[in-house]
Amino acid sequence: MSKLTPEDQKKQELYRDARFTNQYDQIWQSVGKCVFCDLKEKYVIFEENGIVLTISLFAYIDGHCMIMPRRHVRSPKELTDLEWDTVRKFSYIAKKLIKDVHSVKGMQLIYKDGVEAQSTVEHHLHFHCVPFDAPDLMEWNYRKLQYTPLENTNQYKQARKKIITSGAKFDKKYHQSHSLPIYCDVIILSSNREILFQERAESHKLSPDFLTPLGGKVESFTRTLQEELAREINEEAGITISPKDCTLLSSRVDTVKHTNVSKQLKATYPTTTVFLRNTYLLKNFDKNTKLTPGDDAENFVWIPINEIASHERISESTKEIIELIQDEQ
Numbered sequence: 142m143s144k145l146t147p148e149d150q151k152k153q154e155l156y157r158d159a160r161f162t163n164q165y166d167q168i169w170q171s172v173g174k175c176v177f178c179d180l181k182e183k184y185v186i187f188e189e190n191g192i193v194l195t196i197s198l199f200a201y202i203d204g205h206c207m208i209m210p211r212r213h214v215r216s217p218k219e220l221t222d223l224e225w226d227t228v229r230k231f232s233y234i235a236k237k238l239i240k241d242v243h244s245v246k247g248m249q250l251i252y253k254d255g256v257e258a259q260s261t262v263e264h265h266l267h268f269h270c271v272p273f274d275a276p277d278l279m280e281w282n283y284r285k286l287q288y289t290p291l292e293n294t295n296q297y298k299q300a301r302k303k304i305i306t307s308g309a310k311f312d313k314k315y316h317q318s319h320s321l322p323i324y325c326d327v328i329i330l331s332s333n334r335e336i337l338f339q340e341r342a343e344s345h346k347l348s349p350d351f352l353t354p355l356g357g358k359v360e361s362f363t364r365t366l367q368e369e370l371a372r373e374i375n376e377e378a379g380i381t382i383s384p385k386d387c388t389l390l391s392s393r394v395d396t397v398k399h400t401n402v403s404k405q406l407k408a409t410y411p412t413t414t415v416f417l418r419n420t421y422l423l424k425n426f427d428k429n430t431k432l433t434p435g436d437d438a439e440n441f442v443w444i445p446i447n448e449i450a451s452h453e454r455i456s457e458s459t460k461e462i463i464e465l466i467q468d469e470q
């Protein structure tokens with residue numbers, strides 16, 4: 142951690158003591174905008190799926206952190222399944238982290254619902270994770286703090302191993318697979334029996350770094366899956382395909398591994414996604430069609446169908462699906 146200027150250090154100490162010096166209300170009133178939309182990155186400990194774990198600037202007790210969505214929503218009812226599931230995961234991580242860093246086993250997870258219950262004008266959904274070491278915190282007695290917000294943040298960031306291992310443990314033990322995401326992809330076959338694959342962009346690479354058929358996650362359920370697929374293909378490759386020309390080739394529960402990068406923790410860690418994979422077949426595609434990579438793809442390659450089985454950069458699962466085409470002939 143780089144050394145703070147005397148002014149910055151003073152500011153940090155002002156935050157630390159604000160609950161005690163009655164400066165909290167004064168500081169708060171001078172803010173005037175949604176501070177949670179405008180979150181200071183230096184206080185963010187961890188982030189996944191648009192949910193952040195951050196330190197509380199006006200802590201009740203050292204180690205007090207918060208879980209909140211990046212999006213400005215007021216209530217848990219507005220969270221997506223994935224965001225809500227990530228809140229569950231982060232409350233699990235927070236409890237482990239508080240025990241690890243502060244040796245406090247208890248944690249209060251506090252959500253203040255409604256204008257009357259909220260002490261501020263924010264209305265930006267957030268959950269307090271308050272280390273609970275004695276009943277006096279039930280009475281909302283504020284404490285004289287030992288650490289500034291930055292010191293609190295850095296203590297948690299230094300426990301990066303704990304964050305990553307408890308996140309992985311949560312995924313393994315508590316992740317609920319009743320709501321699998323749906324991914325649709327398409328085997329685009331040219332008339333000379335070559336198949337179109339994409340080289341994934343840096344931020345979308347799998348582990349290992351496989352080439353994949355074009356496709357993506359279904360975002361809207363107001364259209365047919367083929368229509369969603371056509372939308373995705375258009376975004377990914379700049380081409381227009383007809384949904385009715387895509388016939389279902391395979392439907393299976395599949396897994397992929399990626400490497401997540403946490404810029405806050407300056408660490409990488411593996412994750413596995415389980416999803417329902419519907420793979421469609423689109424035949425007789427004109428190989429001369431111009432392809433324009435979108436955000437997810439770096440470029441495209443055509444691979445002859447008879448080279449797929451021995452190709453090192455194609456997953457076993459994709460190979461099995463492509464074998465179904467050969468069986469068809």
Ligand SMILES: [Zn+2]
Nearest residue numbers: 175178213265
């Ligand atoms: Zn906000």
